[in-house]
Amino acid sequence: MTNSIDDFNDILSPDETLAPHTWIKLGGAAERFYVPTSREQLISLVQCCAASEIPVRILGGGSNLLVGDAGVQGAVIQVREPLLGDISIDAETVVAGGGALLSHVVSESVRNGLAGLENLVGIPGTIGGAVVGNAGGRHGDIGEFVTSVEVVNHRGEVTVRSGDELTFSYRNSSISDLLVLSVTLTLKPDDSDDLATRMKKIWIMKRATQPLADQSAGCIFRNPRGLSAGALIEQCGLKDLAVGGARISDRHANFVVTESGATCADVTALIEKVQSAVNEKFGVELELEITRW
Numbered sequence: 007m008t009n010s011i012d013d014f015n016d017i018l019s020p021d022e023t024l025a026p027h028t029w030i031k032l033g034g035a036a037e038r039f040y041v042p043t044s045r046e047q048l049i050s051l052v053q054c055c056a057a058s059e060i061p062v063r064i065l066g067g068g069s070n071l072l073v074g075d076a077g078v079q080g081a082v083i084q085v086r087e088p089l090l091g092d093i094s095i096d097a098e099t100v101v102a103g104g105g106a107l108l109s110h111v112v113s114e115s116v117r118n119g120l121a122g123l124e125n126l127v128g129i130p131g132t133i134g135g136a137v138v139g140n141a142g143g144r145h146g147d148i149g150e151f152v153t154s155v156e157v158v159n160h161r162g163e164v165t166v167r168s169g170d171e172l173t174f175s176y177r178n179s180s181i182s183d184l185l186v187l188s189v190t191l192t193l194k195p196d197d198s199d200d201l202a203t204r205m206k207k208i209w210i211m212k213r214a215t216q217p218l219a220d221q222s223a224g225c226i227f228r229n230p231r232g233l234s235a236g237a238l239i240e241q242c243g244l245k246d247l248a249v250g251g252a253r254i255s256d257r258h259a260n261f262v263v264t265e266s267g268a269t270c271a272d273v274t275a276l277i278e279k280v281q282s283a284v285n286e287k288f289g290v291e292l293e294l295e296i297t298r299w
């Protein structure tokens with residue numbers, strides 16, 4: 007029997023405010039906010055939204071998102087553990103559900119003596135979000151370890167993408183499907199104690215240079231080719247520049263941090279000030295790294 011959209015009312019929160027679901031703690035309401043409890047229910051919900059012509063957005067950990075103060079129309083489906091949170095390891099292959107927190111996939115891999123992901127310690131959010139945006143940093147990006155992804159398209163059809171259909175570039179991937187159901191990664195065997203030590207060192211360095219305890223959405227701007235967005239902003243003397251409750255972090259100039267009472271409009275105004283100052287001084291147009299809804 008096919009489902010109707012009303013069959014999902016028990017997992018629906020109408021007009022749910024998105025701010026608490028994001029790391030930067032900003033944003034208005036989602037018209038329909040769904041928290042599915044199983045993979046089957048998730049896929050069936052996507053199919054029903056398609057049949058009812060309801061636009062769908064996927065929310066992972068909310069660590070790379072800036073939601074407008076007016077919120078969003080249509081459906082927001084939360085995909086994070088316990089939904090799609092399974093992680094299984096067989097020899098050098100790790101298979102993780104798209105809702106598994108990246109931190110859990112990293113620690114499980116390290117515990118099992120598999121190298122590669124320890125470089126990604128300290129990156130919040132889910133592995134689904136990480137793979138779509140090829141999350142990473144100075145020690146490497148997740149894409150180099152991903153061998154295939156199982157995805158759902160906007161019609162609710164499940165496909166596996168690998169090889170030429172799956173490419174990664176700086177904070178970007180070729181995945182244009184609606185949602186990542188699972189990710190298969192191939193890692194290299196190594197000593198788990200050595201990996202844990204390396205992970206700890208990277209974590210200490212990150213904690214010393216990034217405002218990890220503040221409300222933020224990570225780096226706001228992409229690094230222009232061969233340049234550091236943070237360094238350009240700092241050289242414009244913009245550290246600590248504030249608009250309303252939004253401020254350029256004094257610890258890392260590519261982070262906008264917010265206080266209670268801040269609005270998305272404050273962040274947007276701050277972003278525009280930074281973009282025009284950097285453009286004026288260096289002739290460089292800073293592009294956003296965060297996703298805007």
Ligand SMILES: Cc1cc2nc3c(=O)[nH]c(=O)nc-3n(C[C@H](O)[C@H](O)[C@H](O)COP(=O)(O)OP(=O)(O)OC[C@H]3O[C@@H](n4cnc5c(N)ncnc54)[C@H](O)[C@@H]3O)c2cc1C
Nearest residue numbers: 064066067068069070131132134135136141142185186224
């Ligand atoms: C303190 C802090 C530090 C950070 N450090 C780093 C860093 O070092 N390197 C780095 O690259 N990033 C960093 N980030 C940004 C962020 O953590 C990553 O981009 C992360 O991978 C986003 O995952 P998420 O689940 O939170 O995605 P969300 O913020 O929920 O969503 C981001 C985008 O991914 C999509 N998405 C989420 N889940 C899925 C899914 N299952 N299937 C399909 N699409 C999906 C959403 O629709 C949206 O378009 C940092 C952020 C913070 C707050």
